[in-house]
Amino acid sequence: MKFKTFLQRTAIAFSLMLAATGVLAAPLSYQLRVDGLACPFCAYGIEKKLNAIEGVERVETNIKDGAVIVIMQDGFTLDEATARKAVKEAGFSLRKLEPAQSVPNAGPR
């Protein structure tokens, strides 16, 4: 094996290993299905409550689908109980929380 090929393969293997351990993974994001959300003025309360959760980078709402994407800062995760509480405080109901990207089995921080 040529040295150049060896370096390329080593680099690829190392990258795959880092990705598998989450070191190179993109920030975690979650999709929340929110029931009862039907107007822009109401979306503000949900976004405000979710943005107040520690580690939340930003929140994006798709009112048509009743979906709210929560993007976390590096190293933070969001659990369903915390999301449910925030949505409830905004006056609405959380139907489902699901990872928008692969999420390791880590608890909330």
Added chain:
Amino acid sequence: MKTLIKTGLSILCVWAGTAWGAPITFNTALPVHEGGYVLREQFIYMKIADDPTPAQRDMRVSGVMSVLGYGVTSDFALFGMLPWFNKRLDMTMGGEALTRRESGVGDLTVLGRYTAFQRDTPGRTLRIAPFLGVKAPTGEEDARDGFGRLPPAVQPGSGSWDALGGAVVTWQTLDLQIDGQAGYQASREAKGFQPGNVLRIDASLQYRLWPRNLGADVPAFLYGVLEASLAHSARDRIGGADDPNSGGTTLSITPGLQYVTRKWIVEAGIQIPLNQHLNGTALRNDYVITTGFRINF
């Protein structure tokens, strides 16, 4: 004559308590998020005339209603409502025209609203919220001019502690919103005058005119609004006796527009009486113009 103010100004004072993409002339059951505030400023201009008597009374009222709502919890919200009025009454007496006018802060109303029923589904919500409030006599109710004490209709305040209550139901979808409300205000006597109690039934339809199709974000909504209000006022009592020239029933409609964003709403409507069955020589509402804004924070 207090009746003419009572039914007309109920748009401004007692029932305009809340915020959201919501009715212009009355309440909604949509939530105030916990720990959050909603500020509403509502500007009105009202003309009341059509006096069948030789006095040719003509009343104009302009005012601002400031409403601050606070979400104590997601189910329970408190509202404080404080009006400012500029009232002017033109009339003829003894063949001479005279004007009586007064301006100032009116009565403070504090209202609690509790969401007793809530059913949320994707893109829809159905809520029922009873409310209960009290009106405190914070406004001047003994204002005078060169002719003596102003009539109750021209006073900024009522002088009495009054109670009000009712319930509002809201059904909201992405395309439209329907609200209905039944409310009752019981007034007490102050300085020998007791306004008749008022029963109101309201309905509102808000339909999204723009955007016609929703994208993958939160666009601002332009709603077309059509509201109807049926208000019945009992006769006023003066010195313990019924005033035969007061009280009656008014059916009004309010077409309007609302532009709703995440943070704020601007709106305008004009309330037009369709049918008025008023007692004696009670004055008739001509119209009420209302505009305003609401801010979420």
